[in-house]
Amino acid sequence: MNHPNPLLQPEGRVLPTLEADGSRRWINPRLSTGKWFHRRRMFGFALIAFFVTLPFVQVNGKPIVLLDIIARQFTLFGYTFLPRDTFLLALLMVSWILGIFFFTAVFGRVWCGWACPQTVYMEFVYRPIERLFKGRAGVGGKARAELPAWRVPAMYAAYLVVSFLIANLFLSYFVGVERLMHWMTRSPLEHPTGFVVVAVVTAAMMFDFAFFREQTCVIACPYGRLQSVLLDRQSLVVQYDRARGEPRRGTPLPILSAEAVQPATATTTGDCVACDMCVQVCPTGIDIRDGVQLECIHCTQCMDACDAVMAKVRKPPGLVRYSSQAAAEGQPLRLIRPRVVIYAIIVTGLLSLLSYLIVTKPAVDMLVVRNQGLPFVINNDGRVLNTLRVQITNRTDQPQRYAVSLVGSAGVTLMEGLDHIDLPAQGAVQKPIHLLVDRSAFVAGKHAVTIRISGPGDVAAERTIQLFGPAR
Numbered sequence: 001m002n003h004p005n006p007l008l009q010p011e012g013r014v015l016p017t018l019e020a021d022g023s024r025r026w027i028n029p030r031l032s033t034g035k036w037f038h039r040r041r042m043f044g045f046a047l048i049a050f051f052v053t054l055p056f057v058q059v060n061g062k063p064i065v066l067l068d069i070i071a072r073q074f075t076l077f078g079y080t081f082l083p084r085d086t087f088l089l090a091l092l093m094v095s096w097i098l099g100i101f102f103f104t105a106v107f108g109r110v111w112c113g114w115a116c117p118q119t120v121y122m123e124f125v126y127r128p129i130e131r132l133f134k135g136r137a138g139v140g141g142k143a144r145a146e147l148p149a150w151r152v153p154a155m156y157a158a159y160l161v162v163s164f165l166i167a168n169l170f171l172s173y174f175v176g177v178e179r180l181m182h183w184m185t186r187s188p189l190e191h192p193t194g195f196v197v198v199a200v201v202t203a204a205m206m207f208d209f210a211f212f213r214e215q216t217c218v219i220a221c222p223y224g225r226l227q228s229v230l231l232d233r234q235s236l237v238v239q240y241d242r243a244r245g246e247p248r249r250g251t252p253l254p255i256l257s258a259e260a261v262q263p264a265t266a267t268t269t270g271d272c273v274a275c276d277m278c279v280q281v282c283p284t285g286i287d288i289r290d291g292v293q294l295e296c297i298h299c300t301q302c303m304d305a306c307d308a309v310m311a312k313v314r315k316p317p318g319l320v321r322y323s324s325q326a327a328a329e330g331q332p333l334r335l336i337r338p339r340v341v342i343y344a345i346i347v348t349g350l351l352s353l354l355s356y357l358i359v360t361k362p363a364v365d366m367l368v369v370r371n372q373g374l375p376f377v378i379n380n381d382g383r384v385l386n387t388l389r390v391q392i393t394n395r396t397d398q399p400q401r402y403a404v405s406l407v408g409s410a411g412v413t414l415m416e417g418l419d420h421i422d423l424p425a426q427g428a429v430q431k432p433i434h435l436l437v438d439r440s441a442f443v444a445g446k447h448a449v450t451i452r453i454s455g456p457g458d459v460a461a462e463r464t465i466q467l468f469g470p471a472r
């Protein structure tokens with residue numbers, strides 16, 4: 001569709017999902033059910049099953065994954081990250097991001113085509129529902145105007161039910177299955193926040209899967225935008241074998257000389273029969289024969305479609321296949337190369353450090369900080385008062401009792417008895433402590449004191465902090 005104003009008419013294609021006049025070009029891809037589709041569908045169903053069952057799995061009485069934002073505790077595979085674990089979480093995030101870099105450098109956008117929730121739910125949940133109500137595109141599928149009046153509303157109703165279920169599952173990752181079940185049997189007025197979260201997620205999923213669809217991959221996903229820097233010439237990509245396919249059927253032979261003009265009907269010897277099936281099945285509306293493109297999510301549909309065409313014309317499969325740009329130019333496929341090795345070393349190092357820090361984490365954490373305001377006060381009896389705050393964190397999955405004491409600090413008295421500090425599992429508390437110090441204990445206005453937190457058994461943590469007093 002041309003733009004009404006010729007000055008605004010783009011010279012070439014801007015986006016595969018955009019008409020020249022700026023309106024949306026709706027993509028209604030055909031389905032190709034080849035071997036790659038079956039493999040991806042099996043994998044997608046396994047991922048959906050994983051997503052559905054994970055919130056129900058418990059280890060030692062606690063969920064294996066729980067992202068409790070309210071309590072600021074993230075439990076991942078049995079380990080609970082607390083607000084004080086910023087460094088551990090940062091390590092995890094950096095490892096994850098570099099892991100994506102590594103994976104993309106080796107396998108290209110395999111994540112997008114095989115494991116991204118956007119693709120998995122779109123291709124294996126929402127599109128099957130669409131086909132159920134509207135028929136398969138290009139194979140008996142009907143235009144909207146030809147459908148019985150009830151079909152489209154029924155399809156959206158099915159979308160809504162599925163979106164609502166997924167939204168509830170999504171919420172269970174943040175509040176836990178038990179609390180979610182409890183909420184589901186109560187009035188929304190008793191848990192308005194949870195209700196609003198489910199409503200917003202349901203609406204967002206309806207918008208995404210019923211309307212926005214491939215636009216998420218083509219224009220919104222930051223990972224897709226990063227492909228140009230994450231991929232290199234050796235990365236695995238879905239690729240059209242230009243050397244084998246071109247010149248495609250119907251392409252006039254090149255004119256070699258004025259005398260040797262070919263007849264207009266002359267066709268060529270390339271394997272591509274120009275059937276356009278690879279374009280018709282593409283969920284992002286691109287033509288893989290144009291080369292590697294940012295919009296390609298590596299869904300392998302064009303590979304299946306082309307293999308089916310090749311079978312019909314009795315040619316070997318693989319005209320469109322997993323390959324690399326270097327391999328397409330006749331160079332050997334090299335999955336292992338310096339960039340990949342460096343990523344692997346860094347990720348392994350970071351994950352090893354993270355594992356070490358988690359394994360060696362003490363059962364109790366303590367943090368001692370100085371109180372705001374005056375560093376010290378001199379009492380009427382001449383002794384010096386320092387006020388500190390001690391934060392104790394119970395890192396175990398059981399309630400514990402702790403006591404605060406001083407270690408070998410002659411001349412220092414802990415004013416209050418802090419022998420019974422009860423903390424719930426993974427709980428934390430902050431207590432003020434007042435220390436009275438003999439004036440003679442200070443050297444150059446400082447005196448070091450060691451504070452000890454003792455728990456059950458030999459659980460203990462110690463911190464040494466400088467107390468302040470008069471310089472002389």
Ligand code: SF4
Pocket residue numbers: 240245248271272273274275276277278279289305306309319320
């Ligand atoms: S499906 Fe294969 S043969 Fe058909 S146009 Fe695409 S690349 Fe050519």
Ligand code: SF4
Pocket residue numbers: 238278281282283284285286287288295296297298299300301302303
């Ligand atoms: S070009 Fe092929 S692999 Fe890429 S998105 Fe389109 S159909 Fe999927």
